[in-house]
Amino acid sequence: MKYLTVATAALALSLAACGPKTEAAADNAVDATGAAIDDLGNTASNAADAVGDALNPTPSGQTFANGAANSDAFEIAAAKLALTNAASAKVKAFASDMIKAHTASTAKIQAAAAKASPAITPDATLTGAQNDDLSDLGKLKGSDFDRAYIDGQIDAHDDALELMENFAKDGDVASLKTAAGEIAPIVKGHLDMAKALETR
Numbered sequence: 001m002k003y004l005t006v007a008t009a010a011l012a013l014s015l016a017a018c019g020p021k022t023e024a025a026a027d028n029a030v031d032a033t034g035a036a037i038d039d040l041g042n043t044a045s046n047a048a049d050a051v052g053d054a055l056n057p058t059p060s061g062q063t064f065a066n067g068a069a070n071s072d073a074f075e076i077a078a079a080k081l082a083l084t085n086a087a088s089a090k091v092k093a094f095a096s097d098m099i100k101a102h103t104a105s106t107a108k109i110q111a112a113a114a115k116a117s118p119a120i121t122p123d124a125t126l127t128g129a130q131n132d133d134l135s136d137l138g139k140l141k142g143s144d145f146d147r148a149y150i151d152g153q154i155d156a157h158d159d160a161l162e163l164m165e166n167f168a169k170d171g172d173v174a175s176l177k178t179a180a181g182e183i184a185p186i187v188k189g190h191l192d193m194a195k196a197l198e199t200r
Helices: 002-016 020-055 061-085 089-115 128-138 142-170 174-198
Strands: none
Touching (some): 061 128, 061 142, 089 142, 089 174, 128 142
16 A cells, blocks of 8 residues: 555656646546545455454353353452462452452343343353463462462453453343443453552
């Protein structure tokens, strides 16, 4: 696109030397080329969005419910470790808040899943990666634990926020879609809290 712009500018300058009529023609050529470049850019952007949607499609109601459930289960398990292994009182207070909030989130998702037709039963089974993370966390104590726990909380809440926002926008199960919309700002608040603890 850079070469097109330079070539068009050179054409415009050479035509401009020939007189008013050719100058107008040159202006029109520049405008037409600019519009074509804009269209090409828009097409590329739309194609990139389409590829992104294809690679990260909105999950089904069951997949969303499972993801929300195992996210909550992971958060609660990690927070329980923090209550015994953390050094910082602020990290322990954050962990206590996470247990309460994610227990409430679990109940909200279960109630919304039960209202689906047919009803959905969330599966809270942790993934292999989540189990590995908990195992690694369990080996740490004090300030080392604090750093690893908060780093993990930022990553986990980033993922949970994306899950909630995407399903709230494009989900196909009304009750779960509503629940996701209600939970998303709470998750965003948790993410902000974790980031604030990381900077201390």
